[in-house]
Amino acid sequence: MFYSFVYQNIAFPLHEIIRGRKTHLYLRRLEESQWKPLWEIQSRQWRALQSLLHYSYQRVPFYRQLFDSLAITPDRIRCPEDFQQLPILTKEIIRENRSRLVSPHYRGKNIVKSTSGSTGAPFEFEHSIDSWCWRTAAAMRGYSWAGAFEGVRHVYFWRPPLKPLGRVAEAKQTLHRFFQRQKFIDCFDLTREGFARCIEEINRFRPVSIIGFAMPLYALSKFILDTGAAVHRPASIISAAERLYPQQRETIERALGAPVFNTYGSREFMLIAAECERHEGLHLSAENLYVEVIKDGRPAGPGEVGDIVITDLHNYGMPFIRYPVGDLALATAHQCSCGRGLPLIADVVGRTLELIATPQGRLLPGQFFTGMMMHLSDIKEFQVIQESLHELVIKLVPGNGSISEWTLKKIRNQVEQAFGQQVRLDLQIVSDIPRSKAGKFLITQSKVTAALSLSAFAEQRKER
Numbered sequence: 001m002f003y004s005f006v007y008q009n010i011a012f013p014l015h016e017i018i019r020g021r022k023t024h025l026y027l028r029r030l031e032e033s034q035w036k037p038l039w040e041i042q043s044r045q046w047r048a049l050q051s052l053l054h055y056s057y058q059r060v061p062f063y064r065q066l067f068d069s070l071a072i073t074p075d076r077i078r079c080p081e082d083f084q085q086l087p088i089l090t091k092e093i094i095r096e097n098r099s100r101l102v103s104p105h106y107r108g109k110n111i112v113k114s115t116s117g118s119t120g121a122p123f124e125f126e127h128s129i130d131s132w133c134w135r136t137a138a139a140m141r142g143y144s145w146a147g148a149f150e151g152v153r154h155v156y157f158w159r160p161p162l163k164p165l166g167r168v169a170e171a172k173q174t175l176h177r178f179f180q181r182q183k184f185i186d187c188f189d190l191t192r193e194g195f196a197r198c199i200e201e202i203n204r205f206r207p208v209s210i211i212g213f214a215m216p217l218y219a220l221s222k223f224i225l226d227t228g229a230a231v232h233r234p235a236s237i238i239s240a241a242e243r244l245y246p247q248q249r250e251t252i253e254r255a256l257g258a259p260v261f262n263t264y265g266s267r268e269f270m271l272i273a274a275e276c277e278r279h280e281g282l283h284l285s286a287e288n289l290y291v292e293v294i295k296d297g298r299p300a301g302p303g304e305v306g307d308i309v310i311t312d313l314h315n316y317g318m319p320f321i322r323y324p325v326g327d328l329a330l331a332t333a334h335q336c337s338c339g340r341g342l343p344l345i346a347d348v349v350g351r352t353l354e355l356i357a358t359p360q361g362r363l364l365p366g367q368f369f370t371g372m373m374m375h376l377s378d379i380k381e382f383q384v385i386q387e388s389l390h391e392l393v394i395k396l397v398p399g400n401g402s403i404s405e406w407t408l409k410k411i412r413n414q415v416e417q418a419f420g421q422q423v424r425l426d427l428q429i430v431s432d433i434p435r436s437k438a439g440k441f442l443i444t445q446s447k448v449t450a451a452l453s454l455s456a457f458a459e460q461r462k463e464r
């Protein structure tokens with residue numbers, strides 16, 4: 001308690017001041033604004049949106065041209081209905097116009113990141129340092145609703161890094177985690193030994209909060225219930241990075257004896273929405289993000305599912321205006337009984353990357369495949385379908401008419417390294433990949449790890 005008090009009130013603000021960042025100030029602002037009534041939050045949000053539009057028009061070449069081609073200026077955008085007339089900023093547009101989307105004033109000063117695209121091809125994007133402060137503050141506030149305050153002990157039941165870090169970066173990370181009292185446990189090892197090790201670590205570290213992927217948390221919980229293993233009870237569990245099904249929530253709560261808080265975020269924006277202690281939906285990070293749920297080109301009504309389209313209000317370094325994340329949300333007009341004015345979405349119902357299981361009982365994140373395809377220029381789109389534990393189909397759409405033997409061999413080698421030789425790999429070259437009405441498809445899809453068939457997965461492993 002004392003440590004987290006000192007961390008939150010002295011060490012963290014001091015650290016931010018020394019680094020010339022304002023995260024601690026934004027956090028204080030967000031803690032206050034969450035209790036404002038909805039109309040006030042929305043009117044502040046609208047002012048922030050207008051500032052962003054004006055800035056983008058005046059300073060960012062891509063938007064100047066876009067507004068000119070539409071023969072409008074930001075002054076003409078006076079209400080949400082006007083704003084909805086602006087075109088969607090797709091990942092393809094970002095890929096083709098990246099340098100024109102970066103504000104010249106921020107060039108070379110932004111943080112550069114990469115993410116997977118909705119068509120299975122990763123792309124790079126940038127955000128300003130100030131935007132980093134805002135998004136970090138929004139994440140800190142959202143996690144605090146689950147009691148996961150900075151400086152209290154957290155266990156991250158998380159995926160191992162996709163690429164090994166350098167020695168200096170690793171030392172820095174270890175130090176950082178030590179001061180933040182975070183412990184990372186590999187959640188992709190679904191063997192009995194993996195679970196036993198995980199429980200041992202949780203019992204030793206005694207976290208206040210456990211943060212993890214929904215599916216591995218569920219698998220661990222099943223293991224705890226099946227074996228009757230004694231596990232330290234945290235105060236809360238935060239489900240992140242994956243869709244959380246009601247059955248999973250119920251099982252996790254029963255096994256770990258603590259409430260589950262669902263959250264939704266993305267690499268492009270960090271925390272987009274999170275549940276508070278009332279669990280009546282996910283509160284949007286509305287001071288940092290302007291979030292629309294769009295169905296057939298119009299806002300989805302309560303009870304309707306639509307595409308999540310986001311405008312990042314503080315990323316002046318590379319403005320994202322009306323960007324579809326690639327996920328679907330269930331819209332609601334409900335106001336949470338907690339008293340926070342922040343608007344809600346009822347649930348996030350679609351994600352484009354599913355975890356894939358290996359015959360060795362490990363899980364691979366969808367990013368394993370997007371990372372692999374990133375450097376293969378003769379592949380335009382791809383889709384991975386795990387039909388069974390021993391059968392993997394990868395559909396490939398050629399970039400320039402054909403795919404080289406070298407590329408196919410490279411894919412085969414990498415899949416074999418990760419899955420071993422017991423997996424039959426079927427590489428199919430196709431002209432296109434069928435999409436949903438919203439223009440999306442699951443980039444990685446597993447019929448093995450699909451939440452409800454998890455027990456079948458365990459059975460299959462036992463049979464071997």
Ligand SMILES: [Zn+2]
Pocket residue numbers: 276277278279280283336337338339340
């Ligand atoms: Zn609430």
